[in-house]
Amino acid sequence: MNIFEEYLKKINTLVDKNKEILKLDNLNNFKGIVVEIPPEEFNFDLSCNASLVLAKINKINPKELANKMKDLILKNLSDFENIDIAGPGFLNLKLTNKSLISNINKILENKKFYGKKNSNKNYNIEFVSANPTGPMHVGHCRGAIYGDVLANLLKFNGNNVTKEYYINDYGNQIKNFAKSVFLRIREIKYKEKFVLRENLYPGEYIIEIGKKIIDTNKNEKFENFDKSFQLLKKESLKCSMDLIKSDLKKLGIEHDNFFSETKLIENKMVDKAVNYLKKNNYVEEGYLDPPKGEKDKTWKKTKRLIFKSTLFGDDTDRAMQKNDGSWTYFANDVGYHMDKVNRNYENLINVLGADHTGYIKRITAAVNALSNNKVKLNCKVCQLVKLFKNGKPFKMSKRAGDFISAQDLLKEVNKDSIRFMMLNRSNDVELDFDFDKVLEKSKDNPVFYVQYSFARISSLFRMLDKNINDKIDLDIKEFSLNENEMKILRKVFEWPKIIETASFKYEPHKIPYYLYELATLFHAYWSKGNEDQKYKFIEGSKIKKNETLAIIVLVAIVIQRGMNILGVSLPTKM
RNA sequence: GCGCCCUUAGCUCAGUUGGAUAGAGCAUCGGUUUUCUAAACCGAGGGUCGUAGGUUCGAAUCCUUCAGGGCGCGCCA
Known part of the structure; x- marks a missing residue:
């Protein structure tokens, strides 16, 4: 409605x-x-x-x-x-009063679905997909929350949504990861000095993973890397994925499907996708020009399979094979997206970090080629997160590397604040995240401010011994709204429009902004009672006007819906 | 060199399928409490919507130019 x-x-x-x-x-x-x-x-x-x-x-x-x-x-x-x-x-x-009442009643009856924009499409949202070679960092958190809330929003409207995580558990980086763990194990077990060489992972978490693997594999001697590789790969991957999943869980995020790149290769899905594209003349053998930017010493003019992504608006065609004939990362991703297409989604969404902008055209081109332009892939980019503390740029001196991990963040800031603040900005712009501000219990902190308005409403319900579901009778003969109530009601009428544009444009940041405005109107009305007794809602533990109660319930309904979509909790007492 | 994103109040940002006098928060200044939770509210000042053109009844919004900032530009993942 x-x-x-x-x-x-x-x-x-x-x-x-x-x-x-x-x-x-x-x-x-x-x-x-x-x-x-x-x-x-x-x-x-x-x-x-x-x-x-x-x-x-x-x-x-x-x-x-x-x-x-x-x-x-x-x-x-x-x-x-x-x-x-x-x-x-x-x-x-x-x-007219009559139509105001009828509109209010409709919302009161609708409650849980107020604002729903009916739709029942199949969506797949791929987000986070952080490399399984280490813990999540702050940048991943933004994409993670954005994707999760987008999923909530689309689900609220009635769509089927699969939340998906692509695990890049294949290729050289995994080998280097396992090698790093191996060397750390040698360091612990045999006191061999760990020398950081190129491509090895320096982070302290590698040591933790090594310790864990030693504990669970008491009989394994770890004498030869090649011999231990399969074991190391499996166990190390499990450790870091557990770590990532636990961070995600702390942020209130759970994926429906974890899709492994290794399985993709094992099931020959890349070959299938490439064959399909060959049949349609989108993939052919050929030569590419050398890259335009910095010089690449390893570049060789060699015949290889090439995807003609320029046919779909890309700047240049893309290699599907490396020098040695093995698949490129992109080729694997094409195989993965073929699988998504085959799973019958109408809409695919990929949430990417700012550093992957350059990848968008080619993967979008691939999906168009694979689906005969039937399936729409939408790549949404989340810009960088800049951390601040006391208004100053914040760097954590971490020997682990120069990133700030999700765990560091979660240690200091609760889930609700992280989620709300990460969404309180359009995904297109860089986001300043201030550790201190987010912890403040004041108007400066929008999370708190919105939650507090709901806590105030809850306290009213307690005093009146009522709850949000109690029926309210509005009598047209006595119906009248004061200025504050009118403003609030008009804001409440706006809610379905917010949901609509937020989901249509994939811009969930509109929700926190709206909720803040609604909370402002409510706080203003509430405070009016401090200046003038006649504006108090309650007299002798009874509500003065049913219209007032109705308006307050409307605010509660919308704030609940909104915060629910954002995945932020609403305490009834603060 | 090329692609994408950004440029709106002192600061951080909303607002862009063209609409009414361009909005919030912070900061600054000044007020409000024998309280339905002041963890809140009210008021004031603050603008060449980066620049220069164009499209029209009307442009922060669309087109073009230029400038500034960010991210990327592999046969890495």
Whole structure:
């Protein structure tokens, strides 16, 4: 349910029926016409730009048209008690008490589903996919939370969503990882000095993994790397994936599917994908030009299989094979995406870090080629996270490497604050994350501020001995809302629109912003009671007006829905 | 050299399928508490929406130019 759409439909139908009277030859399918919230100072419930849009395409005066529309609407639709023409020809509409009540009642009945934008598509969201060679860092957290909330949002609307993690457990990096563990084990067991060479992993967590593997494999001597490789690979991977999963869990994130690159290779999925692309002439043998940027000493002009991604808008064609004929990382990823396509998703979403921007065109091209342009892959990039403490850039001196791990973050900041703050910015821009601010219990900290508004509402419910599900009777004879209540109600009406644009554009950051605004209105109303007794909600442990109670319940409903989607908890007492 | 992202108040950012006088928070200044939770509220000042053009009734939003910042540009993963 969305009151803007509802009234837009009514107005459009009415206009359609009366197009001769309005002298409109061209309705252009009502494209561009919207009903929305007018600027606050006008004190109207809704506003419509129909006369502006229609006047333009019919080349008539917008104000004259607006006047005619005003009369027409007032005569035929009983929902509005007053219409005003403002600015260049906006129609500002005021709802009757009857329609206000009916809209409030609809939300109260809808409760858990208020704002839902019905849809039932199959989505696959791949996110995090951090390399299994070490713990998650702060940057991964942002993508992780973004992906998780996107999943919640799409699920809320009724879609099927698979949350997926691609484990890059194949290739050289895993060999180097296992080698590093091996050398650390030798260091512990045989006191051999660990010498950090190129491609080895320096982190202290490698030592921890080594210790664990020694403990669980008491009979293994670790004499020869090649002999121990399979064991080391399996065990080390398990250790770091456990670590990653436990960090994710602490952030409130659980994936539905972990997809292993090794399995992909074992099942010959890359070959299948390449054969399919060959058949369609998207993959052919050929030569590529040398790379444009920095010089690459290992580059060789050799015949190899090439994906013609320029056919799908990429800047250059892409190699599927390395010098030695083995598959490139990209080729494997093509195999993986073929599998996704075969699993019948209508929409694929990949959440990437800023350092993978350059990869987007080729993988999107691949999905188009694999699905005959049927499946839509959307790559969303999360920009960097910059850490601050006391307003100063924050670097943790970690011998582990120069990253700050998710664990370091989780040690200092709780899950709720991390989630809310990481979302409190568009994914397109860099995010400053201040350790101290996030822990403050004040208005400066938006997480707290929103939670606190709900705690206040909860305390009201306690005093009234009521709960959010109790039925509220609104009597039209006595119905009246004061200024604060009206503002809150209009904000509440906006909620479905927030959900719609947030899910349509994959921009969950709109939700925290909205919740903050709603909380502000509520806090303002609450505080009014401090200045003037007549604004207190309660008298002698009873609510003064049922309308007030209804408005408060509406706020609670929306805040619950919103925080639920964000995956942030809502304490009833603070 | 090329691609993607960004440039809006002193600071951090919303706002971009073209709409009304461009909005928040922080910071600054000034107020509010015998409390339904002041962990809150109210008020004030603060703007060439990076630059220069264009499109039109109307541009922060669309197009082009230039400038500044970030990330990337493998036959690595």
